[in-house]
Amino acid sequence: QVQLQESGPGLVKPSETLSLTCTVAGYSISTAYYWGWIRQPPGGGLDWIATINHSGTTYYNPTLRSRITMSMDTSNNQFSLNLSSVTAADTAVYYCVRGEDDILTNACDYFDFWGQGTLVTVSS
Amino acid sequence: SYVLTQPPSVSVAPGKTATITCVGDNIESKNVHWYQQRPGQAPVLVISYDLDRPSGISERFSGSNSGNTATLTIATVEAGDEAAYYCQVWENSGEHVVFGGGTKLTFL
Numbered sequence: 001q002v003q004l005q006e007s008g009p010g011l012v013k014p015s016e017t018l019s020l021t022c023t024v025a026g027y028s029i030s031t032a033y034y035w036g037w038i039r040q041p042p043g044g045g046l047d048w049i050a051t052i053n054h055s056g057t058t059y060y061n062p063t064l065r066s067r068i069t070m071s072m073d074t075s076n077n078q079f080s081l082n083l084s085s086v087t088a089a090d091t092a093v094y095y096c097v098r099g100e101d102d103i104l105t106n107a108c109d110y111f112d113f114w115g116q117g118t119l120v121t122v123s124s
Numbered sequence: 125s126y127v128l129t130q131p132p133s134v135s136v137a138p139g140k141t142a143t144i145t146c147v148g149d150n151i152e153s154k155n156v157h158w159y160q161q162r163p164g165q166a167p168v169l170v171i172s173y174d175l176d177r178p179s180g181i182s183e184r185f186s187g188s189n190s191g192n193t194a195t196l197t198i199a200t201v202e203a204g205d206e207a208a209y210y211c212q213v214w215e216n217s218g219e220h221v222v223f224g225g226g227t228k229l230t231f232l
Binding site for chain 2: 045046047048051059060061062095100102105107108109110111112114115116117
């Protein structure tokens with residue numbers, strides 16, 4: 001069974017960089033699939049952030065693109081998110097996810113495995 | 125950018141059928157996926173590629189997609205079905221994932 005676990009600080013100051021890591025168990029991230037991040041503000045809906053696949057193909061939410069960096073650490077079976085210049089609007093539960101990779105179109109289809117989520121609050 | 129519109133809430137009597145819609149321009153040309161999110165939990169995939177049920181998902185959940193509307197149908201609604209439901213597609217032109225705003229299913 002594939003399991004994903006987010007880790008990182010729960011409190012980040014405004015204007016600083018939010019950094020999260022997702023550790024994957026039960027599947028090697030270098031084999032296949034997309035790996036990514038989705039967030040949910042308190043009381044709000046789901047907001048896709050970014051995904052990266054085993055070949056390095058990366059897709060970003062256009063509204064966040066300029067502030068996002070995603071990377072993969074295949075030796076530790078982890079992937080990471082950096083979101084710079086955060087504001088209170090970035091306060092949310094952040095989920096790491098596995099996405100289905102359409103090998104014909106390179107589309108990121110559905111998300112079949114999710115981490116439990118980690119709340120990140122942006123506040124001074 | 126591509127927009128998916130869902131009703132904020134749908135109410136249904138226990139044992140009846142619930143229908144949740146997801147409206148988008150020519151959505152029938154896209155693959156639509158649906159998620160259930162119970163309070164305090166991570167979302168769970170309940171329908172993929174318009175109408176496929178992942179392993180372990182009840183047969184009471186079904187999906188369809190035609191024209192500008194994709195639909196999630198939940199038959200014989202039970203207490204455990206009270207949750208938020210989200211539709212999602214891949215937007216080819218912009219190369220990004222799009223979620224609907226979510227629909228909260230509640231009992232009458």
